[in-house]
Amino acid sequence: MKRDTQLTRAGRSHHGTRTVNAPVERASTVLAGHAEELYNRPDGVPLYARFGMQAQAALKAALCEMQTADYCALTPSGLSAMSLATIACIQSGGHVLAADCLYGPTRMFLEDMLPRWGVAIEFFDPRIGADIGPLLRAETQLVFCESPGSLTFEIQDVPAIAAAAKKVGAKILVDDTWSAGLTANMLDLGADFAAQSLTKYVGGHSDVMMGAVVCRSAEIKKLKQAEWRLGLCVSPDDAFLVSRGLRTLGLRMDKSAASSLDLAARLADHPDVSEILHPARSDHPDHYLFKRDYSGAAGVFGAQFANWDTVRAERFLDALNIFGLGFSWGGFESFAVHCNPQLRRSYRDDRKGILIRFAIGLEDVEDLWSDIEQAIRSSA
Numbered sequence: 001m002k003r004d005t006q007l008t009r010a011g012r013s014h015h016g017t018r019t020v021n022a023p024v025e026r027a028s029t030v031l032a033g034h035a036e037e038l039y040n041r042p043d044g045v046p047l048y049a050r051f052g053m054q055a056q057a058a059l060k061a062a063l064c065e066m067q068t069a070d071y072c073a074l075t076p077s078g079l080s081a082m083s084l085a086t087i088a089c090i091q092s093g094g095h096v097l098a099a100d101c102l103y104g105p106t107r108m109f110l111e112d113m114l115p116r117w118g119v120a121i122e123f124f125d126p127r128i129g130a131d132i133g134p135l136l137r138a139e140t141q142l143v144f145c146e147s148p149g150s151l152t153f154e155i156q157d158v159p160a161i162a163a164a165a166k167k168v169g170a171k172i173l174v175d176d177t178w179s180a181g182l183t184a185n186m187l188d189l190g191a192d193f194a195a196q197s198l199t200k201y202v203g204g205h206s207d208v209m210m211g212a213v214v215c216r217s218a219e220i221k222k223l224k225q226a227e228w229r230l231g232l233c234v235s236p237d238d239a240f241l242v243s244r245g246l247r248t249l250g251l252r253m254d255k256s257a258a259s260s261l262d263l264a265a266r267l268a269d270h271p272d273v274s275e276i277l278h279p280a281r282s283d284h285p286d287h288y289l290f291k292r293d294y295s296g297a298a299g300v301f302g303a304q305f306a307n308w309d310t311v312r313a314e315r316f317l318d319a320l321n322i323f324g325l326g327f328s329w330g331g332f333e334s335f336a337v338h339c340n341p342q343l344r345r346s347y348r349d350d351r352k353g354i355l356i357r358f359a360i361g362l363e364d365v366e367d368l369w370s371d372i373e374q375a376i377r378s379s380a
Contacts, residue, residue: 003182004250011062011243022058022243024236025049050231055239062246063202067181067194069214073227074234078197081211082106082175083113085193086142088219088226089171092118094141097165099156101126101149103175104342110144123346126154127286133164140168145191146175148286151339151357153277153302155286158293162190171219177201180330181214182249183296192219200330201298204245204252208238252332252362256299259368260360266369267303272376274306274353299360300329302339306353313338313354315379322363322371329359334368 001009012020027049032038041047044057052060052074060072075081086109090096098110100123114121124135126149136143143165147156162172173193174186180201186194196202198210215223257280264278276283279290280297290297305313317325323336339355360368 007250008247010065011058022055024055024240025053026236027053050233053236055236056234059239059243062243063212063214067185067187067214069187070217071215071220071223073213073223075211075232076234077209078177078199078211079105080232081195081213083109084226084230084232085173085195085213088222089142090119093139095120095137095139096142096144097135097140098123098144099126099146100124100346101152101154102146103150104344107344125347126156129157130160130164132161136165136168136170138168140170142171142173144173148178148279151342153279155279155289157289158186158189158191178298178300179294180249180253182253184294187216189293198242199328201253202246202249203242204249204331206328206331208241210234210238210242253298255362256360257297259365260299260301261297262365263360263369264301272305273303275304277302302355302357304351304353304355308354312379316375319375319378320371322367332362334361334363335359
């Protein structure tokens with residue numbers, strides 16, 4: 001089936017009713033029919049509601065189908081998905097390599113928690129590709145990529161990194177939120193685990209928080225053990241909302257991606273803008289990797305305003321009328337945020353000025369451009 005047909009049907013065979021959508025079952029205890037079933041439930045009947053009822057099972061099945069995965073863990077947020085996958089791979093005495101462009105809270109988790117557990121953390125240049133080899137050690141357990149980077153939009157060469165890492169037995173985890181698991185398949189590219197914030201594109205309506213980690217058969221035991229030991233689970237109501245968002249994911253991503261490329265092209269011609277950070281544009285330094293690994297774009301990109309300072313950036317943001325000021329993205333509405341307070345890098349960054357991240361929603365692109373133009377004028 002083609003993409004949009006698959007999105008309307010994925011996971012629907014994994015609930016036992018004739019309704020189109022999986023039912024919301026608010027439960028904690030799942031009663032056994034008789035004593036023999038207390039520890040040996042029939043197929044499809046959970047031992048306890050923490051393991052998921054029909055709404056959660058349908059969503060897990062849909063996400064596995066999208067990414068040709070064999071198992072999916074659902075978590076309360078995108079950050080908890082990243083944390084779960086990391087914990088599944090590490091042991092005391094190990095070593096983790098992480099891309100220098102990781103989402104800030106993910107980076108804080110790695111820096112704050114891994115040393116407590118006796119695991120060393122080291123960051124690498126996101127564009128290192130096959131040259132990651134000298135950084136790998138015998139004790140390297142995990143290489144953590146985020147492609148593209150959530151603020152600076154570097155595309156990582158996941159196949160090259162994976163090929164090098166597997167020589168020392170390290171696992172590959174990719175934060176795949178930008179593609180939503182729709183326009184790229186990180187498992188096919190060599191990742192052992194693909195994680196994303198379902199809060200963003202899949203949920204799609206800024207009304208639910210959730211994360212997911214998918215893997216194939218070789219990694220199921222490792223992921224499931226960490227998931228169950230940590231007691232991570234999501235509510236049936238939230239699973240229902242995310243499943244509903246999944247059905248229109250392709251249409252929404254196409255619209256926001258097209259609008260983002262339109263706005264990026266107009267901003268590129270503005271005299272205040274020195275650089276556009278959008279992997280789907282031919283002037284992006286990693287565009288060749290984007291063309292190789294992705295079937296489409298997303299609606300999130302950056303614009304570098306070379307001669308702006310924080311005061312000018314804040315005047316610009318305050319002058320926007322349609323764009324909201326917020327840190328999430330992937331919903332129906334557009335957001336803007338200045339990124340400099342969040343930027344933390346181990347490697348030198350020579351950018352001058354202020355980086356503004358635009359997350360494009362479903363509004364008319366002419367209205368969005370008019371809003372950007374008037375805000376630039378007003379902030380001068």
